[in-house]
Amino acid sequence: MTSTTLSPVPTAAPADASREPGPAAARARRKRVLHWIAVHSVAIAVALLFILPFVFVFLTSVMSDSQAMSGDLWPDSWHWENYKAVFETDGFLDWWKNSLLYAGLGTLLTVCSAIPVAYALAKFRFRGRRTAMILVISTMMLPPQVIVIPMYLVWAQQFHLSGTLWPLIIPMAFGDAYSIFLLRQFLLTIPKEYIESAKVDGCGELRTLLKIIVPMAKPGIAAIALFQFFYCWNDYFGPQIYAAQNPASWTLSYGLESFKSAHSVNWNLTMAATLLVMAPVCIVFFFAQKAFVEGVTLTGVKG
């Protein structure tokens, strides 16, 4: 990530200041201070708007049942036991287990399958390379709803796997377009010379990939792993299609909505559950901020 060299625009032209040292310099300094104040006030206001939803959700999550219905902003007493109640709800722990299974296994399979494909697309020269890239991007752009019906029919009728998460996990062993694209963009930035010198040293393609490229591409691999983990963790549509009939296969993202429906009056418990669904994502983010920001940047900026 670009180190935050903050203001790209110098606030005062230095030539100006040297010509008229006295009042001009003072004016420039006053302008700079006003600019600082203006920018930071706007930033603080916007930051408040972004953070307040979390604060309200948290405060409601520790209110009593009746207070959560009242529209009060601050809890009269702190009911930490709401969190315990959420965990004791039927199915909540299973949803965690399923989410971890889907996200964990899905991420592992995606990473393993995306690495060789991205490497070939970034570094091999072959006919149809451009076409292949266009197809990858097309898949990436395709709304999942377009192909879901025939896919569902295959998994349900041929493989009898509806009611499980396997129809979501298995395809990840065959390359995810978004991860392939992102990793390819990253691999493009690795100079050819590393690969050539590995070849001179007698490495085959597979050895070059595993011994040279993978260690160098760790930040890119971390980024696709994180994105895939979050994609699976947040996925609602997939579990709704395949796991809906079988509550034992629900994930956290899917179960949360039914949780609200079952506790139709308990906004406090719902908000506690909501925070518990968000928590892993926030924790992972704090440990892996850099990989994240790099990944997001890669999607938008040419490799």
Place this chain on the structure above:
Amino acid sequence: MALTLSNPARRRLRTLGFLSPWLIGFSAFFAYPLIATVYFSFMHYNQIQKPDFVGLRNWKYVFEQMPLFGPALWNTLWLVVVMVALRVVFGLSLGLLITKIKTGAGFFRTAFYLPYLAPPVAATVAFVFLLNPSTGPVNEVLAHVGITGPNWFNDANWAKPSLVMLSLWGIGDLMVIFMAALLDVPKEQYEAAELDGAGAWSKFRYVTWPSITPIVMFAVVTGVVQTMQYYTQALVAGKIASGVSIGPGSVIQPGYPDHSTLTVPQLVYSMGFQNFNTGAACVLSLVLFAIAMAVTMLLMRKRSGLLAAED
């Protein structure tokens, strides 16, 4: 080494080997279902009896008779236009703001980015609570300053704007993309513009804008494609706001209130998995597909960075 590099057949085999996971995945999970979708769009099929050829009847039904197709298409296009436009403007403004911050940049960046990470279902449930007309904190706060808040997700006129607010809250990814693009603008160009006496607006118009247009284009196109598939937030908001105690899998009022949050992807789901009208669902899928593909082609044509660095 000479052997691996000089033998074209071997090289082709090697390429195929490396690409094989994707080749299998592309055929099985993209090409096959796409062809099958076209096939089913000409069939009457309730997923129990054998498919039955009906020609263009499903297409006619969707475009001429299906009562919810009009509202769903209108909502989807409304969201595409309003949400994408506001997201790009807001994302760019935040990007500009964050590059100007001198103190506490790390804190502000995290604060603006964090909501993007909130799982969509959780964020939606939270927003329906926050914007709850009678007990929600937002209207409570508005009442303190003498404003009567609207009914948000419970008012057909406010439901889509509420979804837009939810989406603007999660603007973090766009902000980071724009921030990176803005930091890449060569500083010398700003200095040169300043020597020519350019003000803040001229600097933005003649220096910043030309160099970030590819990224803006990228943001618009991916935004359009993402909004074409807008599903989870609209569905969950409608269900939770309707307050009906129902489990997942049942949509009592699609697009509550008054179909104002019904989108085309939701209609695909309810046609295919609740009404078991496979043919109509596949027609709707293909409508989505056609729009998404048209936008993607546009993206390829404009070469907005996606296929760049090809060599």
